[in-house]
Amino acid sequence: MRKLIITLFSLFFITSLYSQSVPPKREMRAAWIATVTNLDWPSSGSAPVAVQKQELINLLDELDRDGINTIIFQIRTECDAFYSSAYDPWSYWLTGSQGTAPYPYYDPLEFAVEEARKRGMELHAWFNPYRVERSAGNYTTAPNHVSKLHPDWVIQIGNIKFLDPGLPMVRDYVTSVIYDVVSRYDVDGVHFDDYFYPYPPDQITNQDNQTFANYPRGFTNIKEWRRDNVNLLIAQINNSIQSVKPWVKFGISPFGIWKNGVPQGITGLSAYDDIYCDAIAWLHNRSIDYLTPQLYWPFGGGQDYGKLQPWWADSVYANQRHFYPGHAYYRIVNWANPSEIPRQIRFDRNNPKVGGGVFFRAKNFGENPKGVTDSLRNNLYRYKSILPVMNWKDVIKPNPPRNLKFERLANGQAGLKWDVPLIASDGDTANRYVIYRFNTPNIQSSDLENSANIFDVAGYRENIPGEPPSPTGPYYFVVTSLDRNYNESTMSNILQVNPPPVPVLVFPQNNAANILDTVILKWNYPELASSYRLQISRSATFDSLMFLDVSGISDTFKVITEMDGFTKYYWRVNSLNAGGVSNFSAPFNFTTGFPPKSMLAAPLNNTPNIPVDTVLYWHKTPGAETYRLLLARSLDFSQNSIVVDVSGIVDTSYAVYDLRENALHFWKVRAENEYGTGLYSDIWRFKTVNPSGLEDEGIMPQEFSLEQNYPNPFNPSTNIRFSIPNSGYTTLKIYNLLGQEIAELVNGFLSAGSYSFEFNASDIASGIYLYRLKVDDLSASKKMLLVK
Incomplete structure (x- = not known):
């Protein structure tokens, strides 16, 4: 008996451990993208449209890599619009001028919806219902702004302006704004944050007394009336959404404490009493689909996450709605415990009444605060997930995809493709698809419940899986359909995908000679190849002297530059697809016909006291017909620093005159x-020579230093100076606050000395940027401010 008990306990322990180690298949993993004050996106209202689009693509790519499946995208910050609206003007935070459309024109909401769908993500449109101006007078409002069209609807307390929630016409106006978006855009949800009546110290007192007198609706207590004003708006919006697109979700993210002292031991601002926000009433009235209270506190203390989460979970569950707590990703840097967010996620997963979580805010993911993003990507969110089903909306499953196959797609790459499922009994078809990958063909329905088998979630009927875990293959795939409520179909046919054949090299022909300085390597398309790996080496065995090794090539050619002259190169290609990787092709070789790298002769590197009239010498380069010489006063050879730029030199020397005295000069030849x-x-x-005759010690610095850029702030150019006491491999790079590299000023070996480089920021938006100098094991960073 004792042995049986031990066995049962061990089985329970292993099962529990497995359930914790494998992330759940169904879980909302959402991130807020805040646009007000350009918190997350765009970086600036003056950023060009192309930059704004790329920033959003980069942000969504980051969130997708980190396991996020839902975007909560702020489209209305101050009675404005990040979309084409007949009710509100274009946002100041989008274009730098409220009421001015983007140029060239695009619709950010439409763009975001499309980009989210490409990644299989949901997009919830985030509105602030009442806020008119967060800081009155901060910028000029547009003529069609509600504050100018209907100033009698607006209450001002201090610098805050907001719509009077007690006015029926305000409720109608806000409802019309949201109805317009839901009816015209393919959004998956509508979302409100915590801003209803103003927070302290700007609390409302008697500013709405006249409205209360005009529209009492039978109330005698103004505080109860204010709460009911909010409740009426939420119910009205919910009814409006249901009337046009009942599948669209409606969620709200209130302040994390409903009432001070609830549950016992919790202290803090009371959303119920201070800002007239009664989330429990919304649940009782079934006016919302999900609740995301902002539980922005750690475990312990007067706002204990360990007490607030279970209380909210019980309250939401009792009213048959979904609960996704809000997490303070932005506070990770201030918390002592770097495991606070992972601990909260694990705590959530141990409570079956919790369906996931929402993180404020999106931009912090790329910053990887205290390694938490790594923890999500590599552990807690390492597998894809799909959203929980809201069973009060729809429980009828869609039909499975038909005719799953692996073929060459329109872009030339091989990938998975399938046909639209048959219409289900409720008239629905698929809205998204789940792609599963397996090592064996014996796939059971129960295998689909393991999130480790999810390869991807797709918004369209094709997918290019990329390189599989093992190169040998084959792999087996099935696809299921998801309707708008994430009811999942049974699986499609099982598809076996084998590795592709070996590519055949085409051009240049083997043993080709006199290859130009730019060559296009070409190979044939092997049947059902998705991408290619190209290797170029100076060694026939490819075990050393590697010039290029690049994967993920989607075309059957590659343009090659920056080769050395009079050099033999060997090259080969392999192909890969969802089923595995081919062997490499038999290698070809070619020899370049242009001259090799030139070598300088005199004056020797780092020579001081050179006359201002001097001659520069270099060695004869084999195969050279002419030479080009560049002489500049900065290492980056920026246009305004170039002293000499001359081509067609037939000799191996060149005389220069009237150089600047006591100045560093840099030169190179090809x-x-x-x-x-x-x-x-x-x-x-x-x-060059110092005319004072004094000994010049400035050419060789004594310590490693990175100076503050000058000018700072700057527009659009600034200079960055640094000194290195010893020679070494040096990089100088520019980063944005997401940690993304946006420019590289230096990447190469530098001798000891002092240097200055110009950074031109003409093509990037205003903001704070970082520049980082690294020389071998030494590094230094500083901030700079671009103001346009």
Whole structure:
């Protein structure tokens, strides 16, 4: 008996451990993208449209990599619009001028919906219902702004302006705004945050007394009337959504404490009493589909997450709605315990009444605060998930996808493709699809419940899986349909995908000679290949002297530059798809016909006291017909620093005159012939004579230093100076606050000395940027401010 008890306990322990180690298949994992004050996106209202689009793509890519499946996208911040609206003007935070449309024109909401769908994500449109101006007078409002069209609807307390919630016409106006978006855009949800009546210290007192007198609706207590004003709006909006698209979800994210002292031991602002926000009433009235109270506190203390989460979970569950607590990703950097958010997620998963979580805010994911993003990507969110079903909306499953196959797609790559499922009994078809990958063909329905088998969630009827875990293959795929409420169909036919054949090299032919300085390598398309890996080496065995090793090539060609002249290169290609990886092709070789890299001769590198009239010498380069010389006063050879730029030199020397006294000069040479241009020589430098006759010690710095850029703030150019006491491999890079590299000023070996580089920011938006200098094991960083 004792042995049986031990066995049962061990089985329970292993099962519990497995359930914790494998993330749940169904879980909302959402992130707020805040647009007000350009918190998350766009970086600036003055950023060009192309930059704004790329920023949003980068942000969504980051969130997708981190396991996020739902975007809560702020489209109305201050009675304005991040979309084409007949009710509100274009947002100041989008274009830098309220009421001014983007140019060239685009609709950010439409763009965001499309980009989210490409990644299989949901998008919930986030509105602030009442806020008119968060800081009155901060910018000029548009002529069609509600504050100018209907100033009698607006209450001002301090610098805050908001719509009077007690006015019936305000409720109608806000409802019309939301109805307009739901009816015209393919959004998956509508979302409100916690801003209803103003927070302290800007609490309302008697500013709405006249409204209360005009529209009492039988109330004698103004506080109860204010709460009912909010309740009426929420019910009216819910009814409006249901009338046009009943599948669209409606969720609200109130302040995390309903009432002070509830549950016992909780202290803090009372949303019920201070800002007239009664989330429990919304649940009782079934006016919302999900609730996301902002539980922005750690475990312990007067706002204990360990007490608030279970209380909210019980309250929401009792009213048969979904509960997704809000997590303070932005506070991770201030919390002592870096495991606070992972601990909260695990705590949520241990409570069956919790269906996931929402994180404020999106931009913080890319910053990887205290390694938490890594923890999500590599552990807690390492597998894809799909959203829980809201069974009060729809429980009828869609039909499965038909005719799953693996074929060459329109873009030339091989991928999975399937046909639309038959219409289900409720008239629905698929809205998204779940792609599963397996090692064996014996796939059971129960296998679909394991999130480890989910390869991807797709918004369209095709998918390119990319390189599989093992190159040998084969792999087996099935696809299921999801309707708008995430009811999942049975699986499609089981599809086996085998590795592709070996590519056949085409051009240049094997043993080709006199190849130009730019060559296009080409190979044939192997049947059902999705992408390719190309290797180029100076060694026939490809075990050393590698020039290029790049994967993920989607075309059957690659343009190659920056090769050395008079050099034999060997190259080969393999192909891959969802079923595995082919062997490499038999290698070809070719020899370049342009000159090799040039070598400088005199004056020697780092030579001081060079006359202002001098001659520069370099060694003869094999195959050279002419040379090009560049001489500049900065290492980056920026246009405004170039002193000499001359081509067609037939000799191996060149005289220069009237150089600046007591100044560093940098120079390089490259050779040219009929087949192209060789690589530039290494950069050498010298310093011209100091006319004072005093000993010049400035050429060799004594310590590693990175100076503050000048000017700062700047627009659009600034100079960055640094000194390195020893030679070393040096990089100088520019980053945005997401940690994304946006420019590289230096990447190469530098001799000891002082340097200055110009950074031109003409093509990027205003904001704070970081520049980081790294020389071998030494590094330093500083901030700079671009103001346009």
